[in-house]
Amino acid sequence: MRLLTEELQDEYGKDAIPHEMVAKITGTIDKADELILRFKNDPLPKYVVTVDLLTTGIDVPAISTLVFVRRVKSRILYDQMIGRATRLCPEIGKEHFRIFDAVDLYAELQKMTDMRPVVVKPDISLGQLVADLGKALDDEDRRWVAGQVIVRMRALGKGMDAESREGFERHTGESPEAAVQRLATRPGIELAEWLKAHPRAVEFLERRPSGTVRANDGVVISTHEDELLRIEEIFGKNTTPEDYISGFERFVRENMNRVPALIAVTQRPRDLTRRELSELAGLLDERNYSESMLRAAYGKARNADIAAHIIGFVRQAALGDPLVPYATRVEQAIVAIERSRAWTKMQKDWLRRIGRALKDKPVADPTLLDQGVFADKGGFNRISQEFDGALDDVLHQFNEAIWGPSAA
Secondary structure, eight states, X not given: OHHHHHHHHHHHOGGGSOHHHHHHHHHHHHHHHHHHHHHHHSSOOOOOOOSSSSSSSOOOTTOOEEEEOSOOOOHHHHHHHHHTTOOOOGXXXXXXXXXXXXXXXXXXXXXXXXXXXXXXXXXXXXXHHHHHHHHOOSHHHHHHHHHHHHHHHHHHHHTOOHHHHHHHHHHHSXXXXXXXXXXXXXXXXXXXXXXXHOTTHHHHHHOOOTTOOOTTOSOOXXXXXXXXXXXXXXXXXXXXXXXXXHHHHHHHHHHTTTSHXXXXXXXXGGGOOHHHHHHHHHHHHHTTOOHHHHHHHHHHHHTSOOOOOHHHHHHHHHHXXXXXXXXXXXXXXXXXXXXXXXXXXXXXXXXXXXXHHHTTSOSOOGGGGGSHHHHHTTHHHHHHHHTTTOHHHHHHHHHHHXXXXXXX
């Protein structure tokens, strides 16, 4: 409202508006601002009745109830009024809001517009929504379906495991959150084109970690308490864990001398880079040979849970390396490198820090030391000074110690 005074002055000039009127308007605005701030920040009052004052342009996240007691003719205004209650408010555990329609406003507007709920079927799959988006007949229908796609993408993105998230980023070039935030502001046709250009994005979003039981899977046929009897992995139609492993080993052996990422893992692990590891993970994931699925197959076939890394599975298939838990490989590598020469105390501290980082990032290359806590310490170039400029060779030693023949 303060802008009203400024706009009048801009249009008619400051001298054209009587000072008494300006003072009166300003006083009213100040009083209104005071009341709005009180409503927003004070525990009391909890209820406010206004006409046109709080319908737009105010953000009070704690609002959880709207009461309509007069008709509104504008769909746009109605949407804006609804927007006062759509703000998230984790502080009060807000998960929904209520609307009391005392004048049958929704039914009246329904006749004039094509109002539809945000999500018609909460259990509809993202894949089905994407298919509907492709079948949209016009821009309005496409806009509505696109809104549902964005809502579902945002919800699924929150539940992604690390492996699916990495696959999504590798496939699309951005994180799920960044993609949703950007696409939410674009027309429905652009969203459809993006999904067409990234056909596996839906797969990564809908994928669940191996062994996860979805709450809505199956059909409810009884009211008794559920009991988990077993979890069975699906490795493919009519495919046993042994068949799945055989297919994986056959693929690795047929391509270990042709595919650059497989060549790096099997023949020159000392020079392995994180980029090559990402390419390897993407290549195997496209053929349903993800780390989690391989771990489940080997665990079931050999009756043991082996926490090996995807590199370990590849080297076992190609070279017969034993499947050693990855954390054990790193710990053994730290010990071996510390014993390899006389390090200074500062150098030993850095070796152990690098080792701890490698438990989460399984390839030692310079990019590892240009992020996170290492970046705060000056990154690769600064840390390399502690090793007389030979840090790159130290990282190669780590790769060799973790993945080389001696490690196996």
